Amino acid sequence: MAIGFWKRLLYSLLLDIAGLSSAIFLTINSIFLFRFTINAHLTKLVGMSTNKIMVNYYQLIAYLELPWVHRLKLDDFPFSEHGLVHMAEVKNLFMLNTIVMVFSICMVIILYRYIAKNKKWWELISGLQNSMILVPLVVIFISLDFDHWFVLFHQAFFNxxxxxxxxxxxxxxxxxxxxxxxxxxxxxxGLLELYLAISFWVVKKQVN
Structure with missing residues (x-):
């Protein structure tokens, strides 16, 4: 009984890590999210056109996401020494997330093959159900004081x-x-919840 519980918990954590790291990766690279926030007030504040702001943002994302880009230099936004250090730390976190994503996805593929071969899809049901419930609760809890959690996040990941x-x-x-x-x-x-819902639907279909 205990072994079965821990095994299902391990399966659930693996699926959650794969989903979360993938959602982070997709969010970082969803350029349209940034474009959506650019308005007339913002362009006036920085004295640049929307296109020029976007060019600089592309340069920023290229630095943060591409391992072969080692130097951060934007056309129109200078950085202080501390700013460059912070961006380098962010880049390291993004690189780590990509490594975790690739590794966990490979492990999930192996897990699915094992589950399919042994017809044990039911072992994934409870973990996916619990995660689907937990994610909205976490979102609501953090949303109650987003600024507070935003600060805590930075204090936890940056020294x-x-x-x-x-x-x-x-x-x-x-x-x-x-x-x-x-x-x-x-x-x-939202991406994480969608991933969990689709995974649950696929697993449930196999069980039935």
Whole structure:
């Protein structure tokens, strides 16, 4: 009984890690989320056109997501030394997430093959159900005080306060608005919930 519980828990964690890391990767690379937050007020604030802002954002994402891009230089947004250090730390986290995503997806494929071969799809049901319930609860809980959790997140993953950007020395923060991060948060967990729902539907279909 105990072995079966821990085995199902391990399966659930593996599926959740694969889903979460994939959702993070897709959210980072969903450029349209950033484009959606650019308005007339923002373009006036930074004195740039929407197209020019987007070009700089593409350059930022290329640095953060491509392992062979080692130097951060945007056409129109300079960085302070602390700003560059923080962005390098963010890049490391993004690279780590990509590694976790690839590894966990490979493990999920192996798991699915094992489950299909032994016809044990039922072992995935409870874990997926629990995760589907937990995700909306987490979203609601964090949404009650998003700013507080945003700060805690940075304090947990960064051992300095370089993430607190000064708009004068690190003007990129003027376009990376609170609204943008909120939209990314909702989109990320929406993707995760969709992944869990589809996985549950597939598994349930196999059980029936």
């Amino acid at each position: 300095n306060n370089y993430w607190i950007f000064n708009p004068v020395t690190d003007p990129i923060i003027n376009v990376l608005t609170d609204n943008f991060f909120t939209i990314c948060f909702v989109f990320l967990f």
